[in-house]
Amino acid sequence: MSNKYLLEEKLPFCKGCGHSLIAMGIDKSLQELNCSPFDVIIVTDIGCHGIVDKCFTTHTIHGLHGRSVALAAGISMSLENPNKKIIVFIGDGGATIGMQHILDAAHNNFNMTVIVHNNMLYGMTGGQQSEFTPLGFKTPTLKEGADHSGYDICEMASSAGANYVSRILTNMEMYKTFTEAITNNGFSLVEVLELCPSYGVKSNPGMKLINIANEAGIPIKLYYNKMREPFKLAVKNAPKPLINEKLFIQPKRNHKLTKPxxxxxxxxxxxxxxxxxxxxxxxxxxxxxxxTKKSSYPVTVGIGFSSAEIILSPKNILFTGSSCPDFAIVTSNDGLDYSLAILKKAESGQLIIDSSLAIPETKMKILKNGFRSKFTNKFAALFSLAFFLESSEIFPKKVFVEVCSESKLAAKINLEELFELNSVKN
Amino acid sequence: MEIDDQIIFTDNSRLVIESLAQAGADVFIGYPITPANLLYSYASERFPIFLAAPDEITTLQWMTGFSSTSRIPVTATSFPGFALMIESINMAYMMELPMIIILVQRLGPSTGTATIGSQGDISILNGIISGGMAIPTFCVGDSIDCWEISAKAVETAVNLRTPVIILTSKEEMMTMADVDCTKLKKIEQIKRNYFESDDTYVPYKPESNLVPQFLPINNNKHQVRITSSTHNTKGIIQNSTHEALFNSKRLHNKMIKNQNAFCLFDYNEAKKSETLLISYGITSLAAKEAIESLREIGKHVSLLIVKTLFPIPKIIFECVINHKNVIVAEENLTGQYRQILFGANSSKNISGVNEFGRMITPNEIINEVLKYEQ
Structure with missing residues (x-):
């Protein structure tokens, strides 16, 4: 066999291992396709199959156990070039731990060819069972045989949306299947059934691969060969900067604060x-x-309390928290529950609270108003801040009105009505 | 405030994402998590390529794939997602592929409280690379930090061929404040250098700065080998040969050799002060305010704000040696950075201001300082 894509050195696998046949099959397939070695990217991960990188003359990238498909997905999306052949090697152990990546890649139809080296056990670590070990199949750590069937990766990849799916036995004609898979411009998966000469053969003497496949109900066949469009990467052309003129505020000194x-x-x-x-x-x-405005709320967005700590200062603000507010505004029972401890701790300041709420234990001076009754609850907070501004006169109310008018709120509420003078009740 | 037409009211997430994009990061891949969700949201508008990954392991794998083709990917997460990323960050570190991971700290342990900030992930970052190698870890405090350090992170990732972590927390990324855009420096897009020789490309052969030249995995002229397992300069997996071990050690040594290029800090030494206050991130703002208040009552204390947490900057110990007392203020239970710097058995002249589940106030720092500065 010529060695255009494989270096002329012995492959690093045990005698009789199907991994050697797969590597040679890929080599023969690439010869048939006659592409440049630099148009081929072989992606491998951890497992016996993954030590083959050094034998290929193509680009190679070797990653983590079970993650080669996800790693290849990043390459495939980024390149989006059908001339680049991305060939992914993964074992049945890797396919077990990285199953989601396979289903996800099939679902998205990322352009790559995945070769699942399924020898039905973990060869590198001593022959432990994987989730591909068929019912009854023995391994060194499973002497009674597997008590449940393994994954049918071909069925799973097919239902996830793969373009090309096939299961084959190791043989000298594999390259034909590989060529079909590689030339399909989308996600292709070929599951190659093998017997590990170190653990599989010894644990299951005399067992034939074809019998294992038949008994496990995993037929040797072509599942799919369709031509669905592969994943297309959406690239924004010149996205707009996040800082633009629309955000600029023209401040005019018009406030009465001398301290924060x-x-x-x-x-x-x-x-x-x-x-x-x-x-x-x-x-x-x-x-x-x-x-500054710092928000607090529970994890669930739509229920429970929602609070904001605001600091206003004539000079630059450093620390954005506050241990005890100068002013507390409480508009609902949720808000009251949240702020009870803060209000109890307060030695001074002012509490502005909705008329419907029980007065909490606090040394703050209390102002009450019907924030919830005048408008719908949705605007209680806005109304309460308008009320606070009117009573405190920190900055002109008209500026608050202007800002609200320019917001989406303007379409939802009559701002003129909201910002009318309100009577203060002690 | 002066009259100015470039004041905006924003959270720092906006500044981080805009800065990263202007610096040349072009792909954002993420899995949503509070409190990193604003970063995710801004990135979906601003990055040329935005992808929603199905989980955080996939996020890092996709990022590595993109990076191997010469793009500069970014993600943002919080501890639960970051924990899933760690093996893959090690992979990208070993492969020497640039990327940015923004870690927005929230209250742990485990899923903890997503909407409360924290500085509780320092210890894990100190040992995140198996083998103890340093990974560049920046920490932002105010809006200027967010702007300048994010761009610096891109530069560092590309120049040193490494994943870089930007450490932040819920309050820094979600609290809104007025920002004067005239104070945001112009950011230059990073220029990438590639191997250009006709000689054989040796992917992990280091230059004099210990950083190998880069070629993308789709190069049409040279074979490119990239690997996360122990390897020689050719990218061939080797079982702990001298050459391969040298290569692994080089990953740490390149950080140390180039440390001055990305070692960021603010140091204000108070003459005749016997006390040094060290802080970082969100707590550094309380520390600054505490120092200002102390100055008003005639107490002058030195302040070191650390902005590159790892590798540990030498400046910290140069500052420490000139002071009798050291206080480290940080929002975690055990004083994680203090213990990394000075060990678990702090002396009577090394103390911490620590809180769990809420921000440290300037008064708490002042009280600790006054124990030394009577």
Whole structure:
């Protein structure tokens, strides 16, 4: 055999191992295809099959146990070049640990050819069973034989969407199947059944591969050879920068703060706490203040509390947390539950709370208003911040109105009505 | 605040992603996880190539594949996802393929609390590479850090042919603040150099800086071999030969040899101060504020903010030697970086300010400083 793609040195496998036949089959197939060795990328991973890299004259990349398909997927997506033949070697052990990668690659129809070297056990580590070990098949650690059947990778790859799927026995004609698989412009998988001469043959004397396949119900056949379009990588042409003129705020000094203040607004998820806090903070910046907004909420987005800590300062802000707020605004029971400990700890400051809520234990001065009753709950947070601004006069209310008018909120609520003067009830 | 037309109100996730993209990173691959989800979201708009991977192992494998073809991939995750990535980060490290992994810390152990920040993953980063080799690990504090260090991470990854980690946390990536864009320096896109000789390409033959020249796996002129197992300069797997062991040791030595190129820190030495305050990341902001407050009451204390956590910068020990007392402020239970620097048995003059589950306040740092500076 000529050695255009294989170096003229002995293959590194045990005598009688099917891995040698596969390597020679790939070599013969590539000769048949007559492509440049530099148009071939052989991707291997851990397992006996993976030590073959050094014998190939093609590009080679050797990765982690069971991950060669995922590694090849990255290469395939990036190149997106049907002239580059990406050939992936994986064992049955690797296919066990990396099954998801195979199904995912088949599902996405990444252009590559996967050769599953299925000798039905882990050859490199002493002949342990894999999830491809057929029912009754013996290994050195499974002397009574496997008590359940192995994966049918061909059925699985087919149902996942592979373009080409075939199961074969090791033989000298394998290259024909490999050529079919490699020339299919999409995801191809060839499962090659082998008997490991070191562990499989010794543990199962006299057993024939074809009988194993028949008894296991994994037929030797071509499953699919179709021409579905392979994965196409979406590449954005000149994506827009994330910092652009639309974000620029033109601050005008128009505030009454001489020292930093911190505000805690605490309400319920789904009631616009974060949006209101964001718009309020933006308005503060527009009024010439430095400002930060830190959010807190449970893992589930749509239920439970939602709170925001806002710091406003005439000078640059470093620390963005606050141990005790100067002002606390509570708009719901969830918000009250969340802030109880903070309110109890407070030695001074002001609590602005919805009229419907029980007054918590706190030394803060209390202001009440019906934030939830005047508008729907969705706008309680926004209304409460408008109320706070009116009572505190930190910066002009009209700036807050302007910022809200330019937001998506403008279409959802009558801002004029929301920002009307509200009576303060002690 | 001065009147200026380039003030924006943003979280730092926006700055990190924009900086990475401007520096030349062109692929983002991710699996969503809080609190890294803003990074994911921005990247979906900004990166030329954006891919949603089915899990974090696949994420790193795809990234490695892309990197082998000369693209510069980025991902962002938090501890649960990062834990799954570790073997593959080792792979990319051994293969010497550039990429950026942003680790947004949240409260552990395990899945912990996704929406509470932390600085609890320092110890794991110190030993992430099996064999103890150093992996460049940056840590960001404020918005300027996010902008400048993200670009620096791309430069470091490409120039040293290595995965690079950007360490951050929930508050840094999600808290919004005013940012003056005029203070964001212009970022130059990284220029990549490739092997150009007609000689045989030896993929792991190091240059004088201990970094081998790069060729993508699809090169049409030279054979390219890339491997994650112990290998010689040709990329051939070898069973611990002298040449192969030299190559593995070189992975660490190249970081140390080139350390000055990516060693970032802010050091403000207070003359006659006996106390050095060390901090990093989110806690460095509280540390800065504490130093300002202390100065107002006439207490002058030196401050070292470490921005390249690993390999451990020599500057730390150069600063320590000039001070009698050292305080390390960090948001974790046990003082992870302090223990890495000074051992588990801290002396009476080495102490920590630590918190678990909430941010350290400037007052807590001030109180610790005042124990030394009466």
């Amino acid at each position: 203040i911190s505000i805690l607004i605490s309400g319920s998820a789904g009631e616009g706490v974060q949006t209101a806090a964001e718009l309020f903070t933006q308005a503060a910046i527009k009024s010439g203040l430095h400002a």
